[in-house]
Amino acid sequence: MNKALDKFSIPDTKPLQFVSDGVEREFDIDDPKLPRWIKNRVLTAGGYPHKQKLKREKYDEQLEALQIELVKLQSWLQATGSRVMALFEGRDAAGKGGAIHRIRQNMNPRLARNVALPKPTETERGQWYYQRYIAHFPTAGEFVTFDRSWYNRGTVEPVMGFCTPAEHALFLEETPNFEHAIVKDGTHFFKFWLNIGRETQLKRFHDRRHSPLKCWKFSPMDVKGMEKWDDYTRMRDLMIERTHSDHAPWTIVLANDKRRARLAVMRRILLSLPYAGRDEDAIGEEDSKVIGSGLDFLR
Template sequence: MSKADQEQRMPKKLYEKELFRLQGQLVEMQEWVRTTGARLVVVFEGRDAAGKGGAIKRVSEFLNPRICRIVALPAPTDRQKTQWYFQRYIEHLPAAGEIVLLDRSWYNRAGVERVMGFCTPEEYARFLHQTPVFERLLVQDGILLRKYWFSVSDEEQQRRFESRLQDPMRRWKLSPMDLESLTRWEDYSQAKDEMFARTDTEEAPWSVVEAEDKRKARINMIAHLLSTVPYVHVDPPKLVLPHRPPSRGYRRPPREMFTSVPDHAQSLIDS
């Protein structure tokens, strides 16, 4: 990233302030989804290391995991490979009052499977034909479908890969498939362009998130999502803490009878 680009990065304090405000709006949206029985699916796609995972974490951070689920499917099993391609994704679609965040989705077929040869040309052509129909059916059934593509330059992707390689806490994020993508940049670019040409439809359009600056990308993506969901404020039910009843004389066993977790925190304080 150039020095000029670095200077344009969103300041951390401004980012944190706006992120917290937007996350409050996400909680409002969640309550609307829950009370109205709406169904929301958000697809996160893009280049490796483009920041999809970080964006998903910020979206879901304050949401109820019983309402908002993150779905990141592993490679299909041998049985799933014999199913209709969309079948294993359908079972993860939301019921009334639920939100599903797809950390990658059925678009694997248009990206890594296409580029790496994990699907046949016939399977790929069938996918491009069926996807607009499949998504149109979802939308017609009332599902709110939002699709985000996180875009990052090859230079920034290279920098993030190198950073992960040197960080033992994040090295697990790198896979041989990720490294292979460095040598197939143009192949992935062509696959993405073909995918957009066939699946960027009026019913289910793609929204591109410029992700050179992760802070800007998260803010822009969340703000856009909120602007496209027709949620309104819903007054939460009024809750009153009950008075604790007086003791009935029950005596608990002494603490020494139980195995407690060692107080590692206190040892740090005392050191």
């Protein structure tokens, strides 16, 4: 293992057993050599519909066009006092931070904020569960993204034992009403679930584990999470089923190819808002193989 990783105090892990293509495989994330069975399925894992990544030249061209539209959108928000809030959820290494970065890259940072909260303090644990998130909601003219949100209680907390079954059940019951209030108050509200295949996640974890530049992204929680893929899947499906609604639908983005995923998210936001000067030709059409709505799209 790279010596640069020692300071992060992540203990060596035991090789884990996985089933890939119907065959039981062993994966040792501490081995710097990535197994061929993972390499062969990085893009196609989980039934991803495209056989090749979007070419860099095409991606760069479309990205610039969409970022220009996002600048127009921000001007419209300032002129009208409208508010946008977008939540980004997904398994670890799904590409949430990268998508958020590209969305905000050329927007005015004073009015385009990202929220990535640490674990709650003692005071926050004693408050109404949603309270610490509300403090970061957008005001007039703002575009706010959340890199994880109150939906921690929908997946991470119940899987890792950080909340009780009663707290989890109450969250699933209360959240649709909570989000109805957000939308009714006039906020343009988006919920994105970035979905990746298992081999895709293993490859991204392996990259982090052995990169001197990205090793800080890999944590003991990731090690535990690798073993709980099926538990996360069950909680994800239950969460989406119970909190997908007409007023606050879940937008599912298949994200094995980060480039396509980022463009899909931007297009969905831009096509959903009536901002001045919207150029639909520049935005382009959605890729229905990559983006959809609700649990049916995942299945």
